[in-house]
Amino acid sequence: MRRSAVSLALACFLAVPVTASLAQGDLSAAKPGRAPDQPIDQEYTKKILEYTTEKFFLSPLVDYLPASKTVPTPKAVLGDIAGGPTKLPYSHEVYAYMRMLAKASPRVKVVSIGTTEEGREMIAVAIGSERMIARLDENRAKLAKLADPRTIGMNDAEAEKIAADATPIYYVTGTIHSTEAGAPTALMELAYRLAVDESPYVKNIREHVITLITPVVEVDGRDRMVDIFNWHMKHPGETYPNLAYWGHYVQHDNNRDAMGMTLKLTQNVLNTYVDWKAQVLHDLHESVAFMYDNTIGDGPFNAWIDPLLTNEWQMIGWNNVQEMTRMGMPGVFAHGNFDTWSPGYLMFIAATHNGISRLYETFGNGGTAETVERTLSAAETERTWFKQNPPLPRVKWSLRNNNNYEQTGLLVSLSYFANNRRQLLWNFYEKSKRSILKSRTEGPAAYVFTANDPRPGSQAELLRVLQKQRVEISRATAPFSATLPVKRAAATGGAGGRGGRGGGAPAGDAPAAPAAAETRQFPAGSYIVRMDQPYSRIADALLDFQYWSPNDPQKSPYDDTGWTFPAGFDVQAVRVTDPKILDVPVETVVGDVKSPGGVTGTGDVYAINANGDNALTSLRYALKSADFQSAEEPFEAGGAKFARGSFLVKGVSRADLDKAATTFGVKVTALAAAPSVKTHPARAARLAVLHTWTSSTQTEGWWREALDFNQIPFDYISTQEVAKDANLNAKYDVILFPPTQAANIVEGSPMWRNPMPWKNTPETPNIGTWAQTDDVRPGLGLTGLANLRAFVSNGGVLVTALGTSDFALQNGFANGVGSVTMPRGKVVGSLLKSRVVDDASPIMYGVSDNLAVYSDGGEAFSVSSTRGGGFGGRGGGGGGGARATGRGQQDDADVVQGRPALDPRFELPPRPTVQPWQVAPVTDDQLRNPLNIIPPDQRPRVALRFSEQRDLLVSGLLDGGAEIAQRPAVVDVPMQKGHVVMFSVNPVWRGETIGSYPMVFNVLMHFDNLNAGRKLDPK
């Protein structure tokens, strides 16, 4: 399609003439091109031309390398030029080069910015003129005033002076995605050019912008990627494994952590960005031909960022397209299928902290340095309004080509920044100022976290996320009240309905009555997140609700549509719009927010309320030998109320308990005597987390992270190990099988061709350090399936979610459970409201009714008393569907023509109402020969269901939803002596769903008493 347009465009690629020399001092008018009087590195330049597959994949900025007598080129470390076909450098090689550069040039400085989960270093490299590098601190002090206008009393005149004088900082980050492997070499060479090149174009950049570079963001993953590449190079012709693990926890999702801030790489980059007072965070990716400046992306734009920023995206992005088009490089475009709704991307740290987020997708070869033939799809190569010079349909593509595009794009951007620095620094100040003024203009004025929240541990966790985002937290020194608008009742009939608060007009067309106001009291010690601070936007973006209209023209959300942190954490956060809240006397919280803990009262029985804080599980594991009993009913003791599931602890010294409870922030009440309440032991399960070698390990990483963070020990086992172990019960009480694709779990990969090891060897020193196999191809197999079934049948508990729940359904683990999807409606990473069905189930101890749960794509279950699932109760949406097609209206009876009216004795007895989440009662007909009827004690027990359709949506996108409304979301399925606990939602997601963790953690403590409180069907 449109081939003629492409070839026409090709005909227009002419060599761009080398720049003319410029009058001194007029650097801003400099054209790209080498300095005629600076010698070039002939040998290096020759290689650049050799490795670039077509002339038009070069630019006048990178078609040569300036020579230096004192500064080493990347070849000093690589043994070849940057972008050569046989070399991907390890992180330590990249760092060695950057440090060589810093040693040789006063224009370069390298700093350490922290370490990864596995202890590898992360660095940042600053490059600027000698003068700038010598005065980094002085410049930083100036930028700090723009970053926090409160420090200069919001004095615009002073800010203007600083903006005219200070040097902006442009922060570039590379290879967060390990299979997008080209950035480190591009950034090594870019650093060299910026330090050495005397061309007016580069000199202009060097003198007016400080370029800050983190060449490797995902350092653990980088080193593993290089291992795999090297293995591949040493075993030509053999198949090689996919990169099973990137970072220690997650793969691609490491670029979705800028909300939850759980990963070291996110924390280190955010701290660097904020502490250096940078204006840009530009993240390099490599998955689109040939260069997609996806900074601008497509709508809907994030609703909490400053429009000044979205305009900057357009200006800088289009300048990039314009200049590279001028250079004749094909396939450079902005816009495309990326929406900027979610603030979870690494680059978005800048967007939510008053800077400019930027991202390139260049064209990578999927983790190899080799030059390969690439064929592009029609969609990639057709000319569109935003892609006037599209990529070529078939191309020989090299790492060097990729490096050319990355460097050229960055140099063009840096040049734009140098030339517009005053305006962009002013914008930086203005955005910071508007973030402070937000409290009194668009609002809200603050969010309040009440001191009497039932879950102080989860509250502290949420506030610590804000602290990692560098949001200031205040604490009220006295009780106070706030006036809150009462939310208008939602009009009926709106598509999908809308949950939660917020000032938006409800769906529907009836004008709502004016909102009344209510006054709410808050105790002293309540936390206040004031919006009159520079980083108010990230707080607002995380704490507010999201609404993605089913009618939005964007039909393919790029990522999650809803993330409301207080909902996902099950913590109260009150959005206050009345600016009077800013007058409440507060103190600034210094140090991490911590929930209070420790033992109070007297006696040697210790009671701990089951409040749903995850710290309860940490405490249980920390005091492994203590006797924890769990109350099966609520009780009162020592003047306090204790919820069902509360602990009564014995067999531990008060001192030890007090110490652990203080550490974990758990309140313990000492009682003189144990209350009379039915209890069962709450033990610390011996736990395994199960993974495959054939399906993605992406989503399970968040589960491992949650267990590690909560100090819950586990073995990490693969389906291959399960296949070899016929007695899993000897080692484990509970096996968690976090979400992965159901396909191939049993089968594995095809066994043709060669074995593919994922193994720690001298050849591959960075892989297999915590999970390894001689061959990634075999799956669970039929023996493994039998072993896993035996584990459950003999009393073990298997926990599944999403894809692994499908696996359980498909492989006979889930009698009486069926799967329900939304063929017509749509959910894309939304928070949906749930309801507790069985609060006596230990899975639900401490879990709130109305909890917001994370739904990936609107999955749900059905339950029945017959083998193989079924459809449970009638009609998901209620109302319709109760009668067959016939005469009359919906509530009329049909009339058979030519037959007298039916005698009542032929009529069906009234059927009991069966709700969509219930197992329908067994009929006498069914019991005549109940071959396929599940005995009552083996039937699925529904713990949690989705809410009614009208209030199902909490945050994000919900289109329709009748199919899943009221349907089971968490089901406990007995299987002989054991259980399978199945989730249709993902309870452990990106550190954003702390409020759902207890449903998993409770299984770990009540694995041998999951039947507690169960009421069996009578027949």
Ligand SMILES: [Zn+2]
């Ligand atoms: Zn990427």
